[in-house]
Amino acid sequence: MSALQNIKYIIIGIVMLGFAKAEAHNPVNPCTKHEPFQVLCDLCGCSTSSGSFGFGTLSNANFIGLRYIYQNFESKNGIFENSPTSKETFNTVQLWAQIPVNESFYVTASLPYQDLTRDFNGIKENLNGLGDANVVGWYKHVFYKKKAENEIDFDNKKVPSGHSLQFGLGIKLPTGQFEQRLTDNINPGFQVGTGSLDGVFSLGYNYGNDSFGVNTLLSYYLKGENKNDYQFGDQFSYAVNFFTAIPKEKMNIMPFVGVSGDIYDPITQYGETLSDTDGNILNFSLGSELAIEKFIFGASYTLPVSQRLFGDNVESKQRVSVYVNFAL
Incomplete structure (x- = not known):
């Protein structure tokens, strides 16, 4: 069994243990207040990996933690229905964090380890190694309730309205290895890293009260060219999520549902656009969080609703994510 598989099972075990502890009502000093769900972009380092993974938690706490992401794809090598296909599995274990700077600014960062497997005509190929790290700085603007004209406030204390905006600016670093030989595959996203320095620009809106919340996130990824003169297409990602809080004794449960998607520009190399390398995907997600x-x-489960990736030659099947974080 590989080290990555051991880590995967450890994370899943910790998550399941957490749910078991909740049912037994053993913990003390519970979290009783949770801010709106904050979804921040995560770059996995592969062009077919969704930019709308989410980088944050429903509880919106500052944290450091581990997340495991499982994805699988099926790529068709030919134009006919019976053309041979390859099955690709992406396993990612990610160290991620949200660190406060002050009341209005914070920084998010992630460092993934990738384990990718491709099975084509009975021949298996495996890639593993450090993926592309990313760092994003965020400014959060909170809207406060307006006071009535005849209201006298002796405390002069602002009351949050539940509405907020987030502005993010960051970079993805070429810490993962890019291999030119793999670009001939039907799915050129089968890479540990992109080999390029990319820019990240994000705008988010959140609303939440004691029992319900909604958020949106729009992100644009400006992809750079790597040393092989290979440039993945720019990417636009969007996500909308709805959640509710179910307070229990000494814990808080927050189920959620949402939609997300990505739009990819074509890949270019040596200044030329490569055909059938653009695409788009729309996903439906559901999951829950326990504090x-x-x-x-x-934990969350994501299923594509519609997609057209690489000229309909690549099909995303599903995505599963589990994580455990420690609030700072």
Whole structure:
């Protein structure tokens, strides 16, 4: 069994243990207040990996943690219905964090380890190694309730309205290895890294109260050219999520549903556009999060609703994510 598989099972075990503890009502000092769900972009380092993974938690806490992401794809090598296909599995274990700077600014960062497997005509190919890290700085603007003209406030204290905006600016670093030989595959996203320095620009809106919340996130990824003169197409990602809080004794449960998607520009190399390398995908997601003391356990399942990737030659099947975080 590989080291990555061991880590995967450890994370899943921790998440399941957290849910079991919740049912037993053993923990003390629960989290009783949760801010709106904050979805921040995560760059996995592969062009077919969704930019709308989400980088944050429903509880919107500052944290450091581990997340495991499973994705699988099927690529058709030919124009006919019976053309041979390859099955690709992407396993990612990610160290991620949200670190506060002050009341209005914070920084998010992630460092993934990738384990990718491709099975074509009975021949298996495996890639593994460090993926592309990313760092994003965020400014959060909170809207406050307006006071009535005849209201006298002796405390002069602002009351949050539940509405907020986030502005993000960051970079993705070429820490993952890019291999030119793999670009001949039907799915050129089968790479540990892109080999390029990319820019990240994001705008988010959140609303939340004690029992319900909604958020949106729009992100644009400006892809750079790597040393092989290979440039993945720019990417636009969007996400809308709805959640509710179910407070229990000494814990808080937050189920959510949402839609997300990505639009990819074509890949270019040596200044020429490569055919059938653009695409788009729309996903439906559902999941839940459990907060106990300073621990946050989460799980989500994502299924494509519609897609057209690489000239309909690549099909995304599903995505599963589990994580465990420690609130700072």
